[in-house]
Amino acid sequence: MSKIKKFFSKKKEEAAAFKVKLMGSSMGEGHKLNTPKPDAPSSSNSRGRKYEAYVPPKRNELSNEARAAANAALSRIDKKTSREFNTSLSAVKAQAKRELEAERRQKEEASANVEVSASTASTLSGVDNRNMACEGVFFRCPMVSDEILPKKDWKVKIREFLYQQLEEGDRGLTACLIIHNCNVKEKADDCIATLVRYLENLITNPTDEKFLKIRMSNKIFSEKVRYVEGALDVLHAAGFSEVQIDDEPFLLWTREQTEQDLDLPTLVDGLKNSECIPLELDRNLKVLLPSQARRVVLPNDFYRLAPEEIKKEQQLRSEAIQQAQMLRTKAMREREEQRTLRMYRYALVRVKFPNGLVIQGTFNVYEKISDIFEFVQSCLADESLEFNLVATSEGKFGEEDMDKTLFDCKLIPNSLLLFCPETSSSDGNAGDVNYLKEELFMLVQSM
Structure with missing residues (x-):
């Protein structure tokens, strides 16, 4: 069995296993909306829980001693707030010291943020590679080879591998993978939806003449199929061949032109189930x-994010910190932290x-x-x-x-x-x- 057929066979087995698991799970018994519900056992019994429903404890009334202590505390607070500002030299020095300490902490926090920005900027510029913690992020692709490469190199390798498989055999299924792996996702999705519609019409109406041919100058075909890598290979494997009718290019289907050992339903399944060939993250130990x-x-x-987006993000964050440094609450700091992590x-x-x-x-x-x-x-x-x-x-x-x-x-x-x-x-x-x-x-x- 070729690597391409193994890939689709594995996807089919995974889908079947998921379906069995889904059907085997307990979904409960349904009932009509207009019928009264049967008396259900308590949730604690049905789920096997040992816990009873939470009942908030009743609060005891304050004792006379506790009430007296509370009143005394309130009176002390009132006295403290009503006291005039202490203008003695020692009090002024203490207040100034506290303010200087607060200002010093503020400057340290600002300098820490500047250091983070500088670290990120040096990462983006890539000037000093000697300080890099690693060379980059690397991946494996067991389906293609045993090499360990960056993602951009794997895109080139996978493209070469698929076109090599296209020449060696399994043209239809390989072309399905080419559509997914060699085109932008939006373009690939539109192309596959159009091809599935062409083939399903042909399966349902194999003798209807309007489904046996595709005018290549048709707007939908030109925009969604003709210039997508792998799309014409799928149609050729399905049995379409290019012909001239009234000096206009058409794709005409004949059963004899269909790829050997490939039927149209299998090709439709291949289009629906194909996906990007997965890469495995290498630990780069x-x-x-x-x-x-x-x-x-x-x-x-x-x-x-892209390097330009990261620079913009860092600039916006630095400006926000400078403008609202003294007003940052705990919630604001947590939101800032989450925003940084998502980068x-x-x-x-x-x-x-x-x-x-x-x-x-x-x-x-x-x-x-x-x-x-x-x-x-x-x-x-x-x-x-x-x-x-x-x-x-x-x-x-x-x-x-x-x-x-x-x-x-x-x-x-x-x-x-x-x-x-x-x-x-x-x-x-x-x-x-x-x-x-x-x-x-x-x-x-x-x-």
Whole structure:
């Protein structure tokens, strides 16, 4: 079986498995809207819960002692607010000191934001590659080859692979993938919808003359099909061939021209189920010395936005901070933080071991904490070793954290986790223990 047929066979199996799972799930018994509902058991019994409905506790009346203490506190507050401003030298100095301290904190916060902007700007300019934490974001594509390449290089490779498959066989199904992988999504979707309509009309009415031919000068055909990569190959595989009728170009269908071992319903399914060939994110594993782990500037590939959009975003954020620095509430700071996190598509995760070595990997921001644990485990000399990871912001990760994403835990755009073995080494100093596979030390020399 060719790679193209394997691809569509896998998609068909996944769709069938999803359908079985969906039908097998308990959806409950329906009822008509105009019929009374049967007496349903209590929610606690039907769901097997042990908890009763929450009843707010009744508040006790204040005792005489508590009421007297409250009144005394209120009277002290009244006295404090009615007191005149203390103009003594010590009081003025204290007030000035407090104001200077507040101003200093304000300046430190502003300079921190400027440093973040400068870091981002240096990332965008790409002037000093020596400070880059990694070279970029890399992917694998097992369907095409075993190479590890950036996404833009894979687009070229996938295009070459599909056109090679087009020459070798499975022309119709390969052309379906070409439409998806070699065109803009909107153009590909419009083209596929039009081709499906052509073929379904032909399947339903195989003898109707108006469905047997397509005028190539037709506006819909010209705009949505003719100039889309792979579209004419699909029609040729379906059995259409170019002819001249009254000095005008047409596509004419004959059953004899249909690709061998391909029928029209299969081709329609191929059009509907085809998609972009998936890429797998490569971890781009690095082993760093403590001095190398100081590089924290990320390349442009980590950003969700284009470089021009990031510059504009940073400029707007700096202006907003300058205008409303003293008025930022907690909610405003949280919104600003979320806005910053959404700028990134990938995250750089570093794990520091007791001996000072650091391993580094690239993750999608929506991957789970469990994926980080699997990554670390794959690097250990003893993969059965029990360990935990500690984040400076989150502390130790527990079982309840395994399904959280890096975005949920704010481990974006880069984070440093500490490796903590569950059982300490009996040899004494944990800093002398090597936990990594020996072959990974070759990666230190390549940095």
